[in-house]
Amino acid sequence: MTAMTAHVVDMGKDFSRYPAGRTDKDGKFNGTAFRNAHLIPFVKSGKKVVVMLDTGFAYGSSFLEEAFGGLIRSGVDKKTATSLLELNTNDSALREEITRYLEAAKPVA
Amino acid sequence: MKRTPQQISRRAALRFRRLQRRTWRQGRSKRRRLRLAEDKSALRPIVELTACVAPEFFAMYQHESHKRLVGFVRKLVRLALIEKRTVEIDFRPVKKLYPDGTLLVFAEIKRILARRPGCLRMIRAATPLVDQTLCHLGLYKAMGYLGEVPSDHDDVLHWKPLSGICADIEQEIGPLIENQGRMPEKTRKGLLRGVGEAIVNVTQHAYDDPREDGTGIAGEAGWWAFIREESDQLIVVSCDLGLGVPATVWKRRWEAVLTFLEPLTRAVGRQNHQDGRLIRAAVEESRSRTRLENRGNGFRDIMDSLPRADEGELRIFSNRGCYYSAVENGHQRHDMRNYKHSIFGTLIAWQLKLQKETT
Numbered sequence: 001m002t003a004m005t006a007h008v009v010d011m012g013k014d015f016s017r018y019p020a021g022r023t024d025k026d027g028k029f030n031g032t033a034f035r036n037a038h039l040i041p042f043v044k045s046g047k048k049v050v051v052m053l054d055t056g057f058a059y060g061s062s063f064l065e066e067a068f069g070g071l072i073r074s075g076v077d078k079k080t081a082t083s084l085l086e087l088n089t090n091d092s093a094l095r096e097e098i099t100r101y102l103e104a105a106k107p108v109a
Numbered sequence: 110m111k112r113t114p115q116q117i118s119r120r121a122a123l124r125f126r127r128l129q130r131r132t133w134r135q136g137r138s139k140r141r142r143l144r145l146a147e148d149k150s151a152l153r154p155i156v157e158l159t160a161c162v163a164p165e166f167f168a169m170y171q172h173e174s175h176k177r178l179v180g181f182v183r184k185l186v187r188l189a190l191i192e193k194r195t196v197e198i199d200f201r202p203v204k205k206l207y208p209d210g211t212l213l214v215f216a217e218i219k220r221i222l223a224r225r226p227g228c229l230r231m232i233r234a235a236t237p238l239v240d241q242t243l244c245h246l247g248l249y250k251a252m253g254y255l256g257e258v259p260s261d262h263d264d265v266l267h268w269k270p271l272s273g274i275c276a277d278i279e280q281e282i283g284p285l286i287e288n289q290g291r292m293p294e295k296t297r298k299g300l301l302r303g304v305g306e307a308i309v310n311v312t313q314h315a316y317d318d319p320r321e322d323g324t325g326i327a328g329e330a331g332w333w334a335f336i337r338e339e340s341d342q343l344i345v346v347s348c349d350l351g352l353g354v355p356a357t358v359w360k361r362r363w364e365a366v367l368t369f370l371e372p373l374t375r376a377v378g379r380q381n382h383q384d385g386r387l388i389r390a391a392v393e394e395s396r397s398r399t400r401l402e403n404r405g406n407g408f409r410d411i412m413d414s415l416p417r418a419d420e421g422e423l424r425i426f427s428n429r430g431c432y433y434s435a436v437e438n439g440h441q442r443h444d445m446r447n448y449k450h451s452i453f454g455t456l457i458a459w460q461l462k463l464q465k466e467t468t
Contacts, residue, residue: 018278018283018305020279022313026276026309027276028279029279030276057298057301060302060305060410062306062309063305
């Protein structure tokens with residue numbers, strides 16, 4: 001049932017194997033571009049998003065913070081974000097880091 | 110027969126005209142000679158060259174080599190961009206190139222030539238390996254030398270120069286580091302994460318204000334990097350010519366006071382700048398000028414790239430300071446240094462051990 005309704009993002013295939021940076025100033029494959037293309041439209045419409053992270057080679061903190069922490073700053077509440085986001089990775093440190101950014105981010109007043 | 114006065118005057122007039130024609134002809138050839146000489150000098154423009162002699166070692170960590178190299182770079186920038194002279198760089202004394210010092214010279218030359226094309230000339234290095242490497246890096250060509258300096262030496266061919274404006278690591282750096290077969294995957298991932306964040310720092314902060322090097326040039330951008338694979342280690346160096354960490358890090362009140370008073374202490378002959386300490390603050394305390402909680406993690410990524418390696422070194426040079434960290438047999442040690450001259454920018458050098466090649 002989940003597989004039918006979830007939006008699956010393969011980082012390496014659908015975005016970039018080497019994502020980096022926060023904004024367009026940093027290059028094409030930045031955190032804001034990823035958030036706006038693959039997270040916000042689906043999460044805001046209540047759809048589950050599965051992010052396949054292992055097809056990306058390495059993630060800098062600025063990309064991860066902007067993509068996932070930025071989700072909270074752009075008006076998605078933490079509960080909705082954590083329930084609708086599924087992080088698919090074998091790297092537990094990477095999952096923990098993203099969870100930390102989701103928890104630490106504050107909504108913009 | 111006696112000539113009539115009319116005949117005499119006619120002959121005199123003819124003689125006078127002949128003389129006049131000869132004089133004019135002589136004058137014409139003289140004028141032509143002069144004109145030709147003028148043309149020749151017009152073809153050969155007179156360029157007054159100002160010499161700038163490069164130091165023996167392009168290295169930055171030791172105080173003496175830092176002083177000599179940065180002194181040379183500052184003189185080059187002053188002559189070419191402030192005094193607007195045509196400078197002839199004399200590479201003859203250079204004996205050894207280290208990646209950090211060489212990248213600084215490379216970046217400054219590229220920046221100067223982007224602002225004033227054709228204002229730099231060069232005299233080739235006397236040491237063959239140095240000569241071949243400078244040519245391989247494209248510096249000779251950039252300064253108008255059209256010849257080739259062929260080399261099949263690994264020490265020369267393994268230098269890979271890269272540059273860019275934004276942090277698009279997809280193009281070259283990403284695949285180059287990922288495909289480095291003699292390094293464990295966790296080390297490669299850590300290194301790419303660190304290098305990527307170093308470049309993001311450049312695009313996010315380094316050029317927010319004009320560089321304080323006296324040139325008054327605003328609106329600059331860009332980073333430069335070298336990747337060099339040696340038999341036992343991989344060296345990655347990246348640099349920007351921006352504001353530098355000490356200028357962009359958020360300062361505590363006492364640090365701000367010391368920075369404010371620094372020109373006064375310098376005037377009385379004392380050097381007590383805080384650059385080394387401020388780099389350490391940015392690295393260890395993740396301090397950012399924005400003071401936003403979600404910012405300032407870039408240096409943590411850069412530092413984390415080192416413990417993921419079994420053995421290696423990391424050096425962060427910024428303005429007049431340097432932060433050094435090394436890992437050996439699981440032990441990590443740190444150090445910081447303050448120098449006399451500023452590089453007016455940030456240069457980060459990773460040196461990581463490679464596994465032995467299997468034959």
